[in-house]
Amino acid sequence: MFVIYSLGTRISWMVMDLFNLLTIAVLVLAIYYFLQFLTPKLDPREPPLISAKIPFIGHVVGLLRYGVPYYAKASAKHPLHPLPAYTLDLFFTKLYVVNSASLVSAVQRHHKTISFDPFLTAAANRLSGITGDGLKLLQETESGGGGINNKVLHSMHPALLGPGLDVMNKNMINNLKASIDGLESGQTSFDLHQWCRHAIGVASTDAVYGTLSPYKDQDIERALWDYESNLSVLLLRILPKITARKAFQAREMIVASFVKYYEAGGQENSSQMTYGRWKTQYDAGATTEDIARLETAAGIGILSNTVPSTFWTLFEIYSRPELLGRLREEISKNALHVDGSSAIHTVDLADIKDQCPLLLSTFQETLRLRSNGAPTRLVYKDIVLNDQYLLKAGRVLQMPSECINRESSTWGATSSEFNPSRFMANGEQKPTNRATGFMSFGASPNICPGRHFATGEIVAMVAMLLLRYDITPINGHWIRPKLNPRAIAASVTPPIEEFRVTVWPRKEFKGTNWAFSVTEGKGRYPLVTG
Known part of the structure; x- marks a missing residue:
């Protein structure tokens, strides 16, 4: 009788475990497809995508763990390595990585469209703790700010x-x-x-x-x-x-x-x-x-x-x-x-x-x-870089020196x-x-x-x-x-x-x-x- 009771208890726990596992699996799949829906889709004309082992957060974890040297590690995983440029999924956005000197001059020619200025504002906020009217004063004029950050650099x-x-x-x-x-x-x-x-x-x-x-x-x-x-x-x-x-x-x-x-x-x-x-x-x-x-x-x-x-x-x-x-x-x-x-x-x-x-x-x-720095730019509007790659507005672009140098x-x-x-x-x-x-x-x-x-x-x-x-x-x-x-x-x-x-x-x-x-x-x- 004890054996039957014990077996019945085990079966009931196994059923509960299976139910819990199925519930978790459904939730994970739901979250996965929800994140897929939120994540911008890659246009085939954009630089090729390098996938992470862990979807959505894999590249973020890699960058936090290794810093800029992670770009070389990620690039080496692509079958066509070395790529002149590629794309990384970073949670809800995508990052372009220019990996070759042949494209750097093309980025420079578009310096008004692919700009560093927004990162001066971000640094003033995140690094320095400047907020409110003070941050607005420093912000680039293209985004409605006072443009003082750039004037400070020129001074x-x-x-x-x-x-x-x-x-x-x-x-x-x-x-x-x-x-x-x-x-x-x-x-x-x-x-x-x-x-x-x-x-x-x-x-x-x-x-x-x-x-x-x-x-x-x-x-x-x-x-x-x-x-x-x-x-x-x-x-x-x-x-x-x-x-x-x-x-x-x-x-x-x-x-x-x-x-x-x-x-x-x-x-x-x-x-x-x-x-x-x-x-x-x-x-x-x-x-x-x-x-x-x-x-x-x-x-x-x-x-x-x-x-x-x-x-x-x-x-x-x-x-x-x-x-x-x-x-x-x-x-x-x-x-x-x-x-x-x-x-x-x-x-x-x-x-x-x-x-x-x-x-x-x-x-x-x-x-x-x-x-191992990585000069960083923001793409202000859609452009085709060097008649080769589509870059979409709102994306961040980086040029890692470890690879280019x-x-x-x-x-x-x-x-x-x-x-x-x-x-x-x-x-x-x-x-x-x-x-x-x-x-x-x-x-x-x-x-x-x-x-x-x-x-x-x-x-x-x-x-x-x-x-x-x-x-x-x-x-x-x-x-x-x-x-x-x-x-x-x-x-x-x-x-x-x-x-x-x-x-x-x-x-x-x-x-x-x-x-x-x-x-x-x-x-x-x-x-x-x-």
């Missing part, structure tokens, strides 16, 4: 591409030298990336913000990196006080410090760039808090790529003894000047620009292989290899589409405005360190540290783990007094831009 050009660049370079160099001199005391060990972060951070922010720079406070300096390293959840804008607590609190701390900065008149004794950014917004009627919020996000723009670019340039050079020797010889011969009376050794930045092609080429080759049709059979002389005049033959095949500074007309300032800072630090110091990893091996996928603001991904090194002053320069010189009007570098 920076005299400081970053003209006379103002000389002043910023001089201030930056003085601070940089202090950090480099600090290594002179003898053998010392530290995390190389963290050292670059502080040295570049101090040099950059003091040059940009002047004597009252909020980043002179170490708590604010730390807050910037807490903010920068935890952006992904903040950008989702889902209860950020709770879900993105660390980034949210760090941002609000920096905002408060900038409000105090402006109230104290810090912009009056800052760089031409900072003053121009402030005045453009102030004259347009922006509140002090909104100006402070926009400047908080600017800190990410100033440092998030410069720091890891410095680290990786040093890594690539010091890990190659033959290249290290060649660069030391080039800098010593062409950019180092010794005063006969005082014996001061001076490194001239203008000479680095004009007479150290291997150093500049090595720097750009580092960017080419280390960049390594394209063999642009860079040749060795496109995935590190070649320090690749960007030299006598280096490998350059195809005509080389510029559109190099996305490390973005894609025209939205090129990184601070590229010359950042380049001057990086090559100055690298040149001085190469001449003055030997650097060796603690473990004796130049093994690439793990990368930080959470640093989504950085198009050059920083390490997520320590990379400890030992630093010794070179014996031949023991007791030498060092200096930098900045020749007026020669702060712009011959960089390749997309």
